[in-house]
Amino acid sequence: MKIGIADYGMNVWDGGTCFDLVERLRQLKAIGYEGIERLTAFSGEHALQSAAMMRKLGLDFGTVRAPSPELSIQWTAALGKDYVWTHVDGRDFSAFCRQVRIQSAACRRWGLHVALHNHMGTPVETQEQLEEFLRECPDSKLVLDTAHLAAMGGDAVEIAGKYASRLAVLHLKDWLETNPESPDWTKRGRFCGLNRGNIGLDNAAVLKEAAKYGFDGWVFVEHDTHLQEPLVDLEWSRQVVREAGY
Numbered sequence: 001m002k003i004g005i006a007d008y009g010m011n012v013w014d015g016g017t018c019f020d021l022v023e024r025l026r027q028l029k030a031i032g033y034e035g036i037e038r039l040t041a042f043s044g045e046h047a048l049q050s051a052a053m054m055r056k057l058g059l060d061f062g063t064v065r066a067p068s069p070e071l072s073i074q075w076t077a078a079l080g081k082d083y084v085w086t087h088v089d090g091r092d093f094s095a096f097c098r099q100v101r102i103q104s105a106a107c108r109r110w111g112l113h114v115a116l117h118n119h120m121g122t123p124v125e126t127q128e129q130l131e132e133f134l135r136e137c138p139d140s141k142l143v144l145d146t147a148h149l150a151a152m153g154g155d156a157v158e159i160a161g162k163y164a165s166r167l168a169v170l171h172l173k174d175w176l177e178t179n180p181e182s183p184d185w186t187k188r189g190r191f192c193g194l195n196r197g198n199i200g201l202d203n204a205a206v207l208k209e210a211a212k213y214g215f216d217g218w219v220f221v222e223h224d225t226h227l228q229e230p231l232v233d234l235e236w237s238r239q240v241v242r243e244a245g246y
Contacts, residue, residue: 001211003220021050028234034060035059037218038063041075081112083113083169097133113140116130116142118130118149121185144156144169147171150175156203167217170207172241173224175191177198193237194221204241207219
């Protein structure tokens with residue numbers, strides 16, 4: 001497995017964006033990470049320059065996020081990666097799955113897979129919905145977000161083993177529930193460092209279960225919420241993954 005960062009939370013902490021990707025990558029490498037999930041590019045030339053820069057630093061990435069879904073597919077294929085996130089707007093489950101199947105067919109023409117990121121507040125947030133989605137969209141892979149699933153009562157260990165062959169990547173994080181009665185998931189709690197939540201999520205067990213069934217891809221630590229310098233949180237979580245044997 002390769003251990004990287006899904007750096008959304010770092011962007012939030014920094015002011016909503018990344019101001020200096022080279023410095024960020026150097027900092028992440030120094031604490032033991034091997035890359036980031038999504039290379040964000042605004043032109044084909046920018047994508048090539050960023051990919052070359054990452055290679056020069058000895059780092060890698062999982063997929064490309066371009067100005068449009070079509071370009072995301074094309075640039076991801078051109079740079080030798082194998083999946084893009086779902087990018088559809090279906091508000092009900094049936095429409096969502098139909099649109100993902102269309103995107104999946106487009107990805108296949110470029111030798112890629114589409115991959116669903118399960119997420120609270122979307123048509124695929126519970127374990128039941130996730131498993132139904134995987135049946136309805138058999139060509140789709142999965143960006144398994146352990147905390148989004150566990151916070152909705154799902155079993156991330158079970159999913160990691162049962163669908164190991166469908167995993168594009170793993171997103172590891174934890175959830176601190178502070179207001180369980182709130183109907184708004186954004187107010188029920190917050191994401192936090194590995195082993196710092198209170199819902200019984202065992203990310204080390206998720207890793208071991210996925211590996212037992214053959215998964216050997218990218219594992220991305222993701223902290224959506226930082227209350228202190230992100231590198232402090234991320235170094236802590238890297239050590240948790242290291243102690244799990246990775």
